[in-house]
Amino acid sequence: MKKIFILALIFISSLSSAQKTENIIIITTDGFRWQEVFKGMDSKIANDKDFNQDDKSYINKKYKSSDDKESRKKIMPFLWSEIASKGQIYGNRDLGNKVDVSNPYWFSYPGYSEIMTGNVDKRINTNGHKANPNVNVLEFLNQQPQIKGKTIAFGAWNAFDRILNEKRSNFPVISAFDSIGGNKPTEIQKLLNEMKANSFKPFHEDECLDVFTHYQAFNELQTNKPKVLYIAYGETDEWAHRGHYRSYLDAANQVDTWIKEIWNFVQNDPQYKNKTTLLITVDHGRGDKKKPEWTSHGDDIEGASEIWFAVMGPEIAPKGEIKTESQIYQKQFAQTIAKIMGYTFKADHEVAEEIKAVFEN
Numbered sequence: 025m026k027k028i029f030i031l032a033l034i035f036i037s038s039l040s041s042a043q044k045t046e047n048i049i050i051i052t053t054d055g056f057r058w059q060e061v062f063k064g065m066d067s068k069i070a071n072d073k074d075f076n077q078d079d080k081s082y083i084n085k086k087y088k089s090s091d092d093k094e095s096r097k098k099i100m101p102f103l104w105s106e107i108a109s110k111g112q113i114y115g116n117r118d119l120g121n122k123v124d125v126s127n128p129y130w131f132s133y134p135g136y137s138e139i140m141t142g143n144v145d146k147r148i149n150t151n152g153h154k155a156n157p158n159v160n161v162l163e164f165l166n167q168q169p170q171i172k173g174k175t176i177a178f179g180a181w182n183a184f185d186r187i188l189n190e191k192r193s194n195f196p197v198i199s200a201f202d203s204i205g206g207n208k209p210t211e212i213q214k215l216l217n218e219m220k221a222n223s224f225k226p227f228h229e230d231e232c233l234d235v236f237t238h239y240q241a242f243n244e245l246q247t248n249k250p251k252v253l254y255i256a257y258g259e260t261d262e263w264a265h266r267g268h269y270r271s272y273l274d275a276a277n278q279v280d281t282w283i284k285e286i287w288n289f290v291q292n293d294p295q296y297k298n299k300t301t302l303l304i305t306v307d308h309g310r311g312d313k314k315k316p317e318w319t320s321h322g323d324d325i326e327g328a329s330e331i332w333f334a335v336m337g338p339e340i341a342p343k344g345e346i347k348t349e350s351q352i353y354q355k356q357f358a359q360t361i362a363k364i365m366g367y368t369f370k371a372d373h374e375v376a377e378e379i380k381a382v383f384e385n
């Protein structure tokens with residue numbers, strides 16, 4: 025009898041080490057630099073009148089600290105409290121922890137394609153590229169019998185329809201000024217749709233403000249409960265290109281607040297609580313060696329291949345900020361996303377292996 029009891033205990037403990045993640049939320053904030061993530065506000069940029077939008081005292085008051093660790097926490101308080109204590113954060117190059125894109129282009133479409141397909145397709149060399157011929161991991165997950173039809177993506181930029189090949193991939197991609205709710209939107213969905221359609225459009229029809237993408241995605245999370253949710257914010261890149269450092273930092277700070285809002289919901293909902301993994305990353309880095317190049321990226325900008333990522337969930341040991349030397353590549357995210365969900369991503373193209381360190385204790 026005692027033997028059976030012990031065997032049962034061993035069986036139960038082996039079960040508890042099995043797959044725990046049943047939902048994944050992937051978040052990107054376009055071109056947000058590792059420099060601000062790990063070192064906080066760059067005072068040289070903040071004090072440069074070309075970049076501070078005549079609002080030096082505002083950004084200094086809101087984000088400045090003589091301690092880099094304080095400043096970074098002011099920009100991303102949720103990342104540097106909850107995720108730093110319960111998840112893992114990679115990409116602090118000052119400690120030798122390197123994350124880079126593998127594609128040779130260092131701009132958005134190739135970057136998002138690399139994240140989602142696990143592969144570098146050198147033909148994808150323009151943001152205007154047609155629908156992505158490569159199958160992505162979201163599409164792959166959406167085809168798995170147990171989670172079929174439970175995938176959805178929201179992107180502020182209209183290119184996500186092509187990047188994720190909405191036509192072929194067979195899951196909804198709500199991008200730019202797309203509305204939600206189909207023919208029967210709820211009152212909340214109607215209001216969200218109207219506000220977005222009639223909002224300020226600093227990026228013309230190509231991209232909406234992040235606030236609309238966020239609340240459409242958050243509404244989806246609360247109502248339809250997807251198992252695979254992707255949210256792509258865009259303002260960090262847009263304001264950086266305009267040289268607006270205040271708005272760039274504010275956009276990142278706002279994304280951090282939204283991630284907190286999402287996580288609070290997740291951890292108070294029975295479908296999601298302790299069964300959801302969060303992965304946060306970016307499509308490319310930006311310049312830094314020559315300070316004015318922080319606004320830009322592309323293969324002619326030194327350092328624009330340098331990225332970062334954070335991950336938190338039931339399979340993820342609470343290692344916090346990773347301080348060991350290593351080299352990780354963007355193309356490894358797709359298989360990492362699949363493995364977190366308990367699958368192996370296979371496609372017609374080559375798929376880079378998962379990031380092993382993420383799963384190690």
Ligand SMILES: [Zn+2]
Binds near residue numbers: 132265
């Ligand atoms: Zn850009």
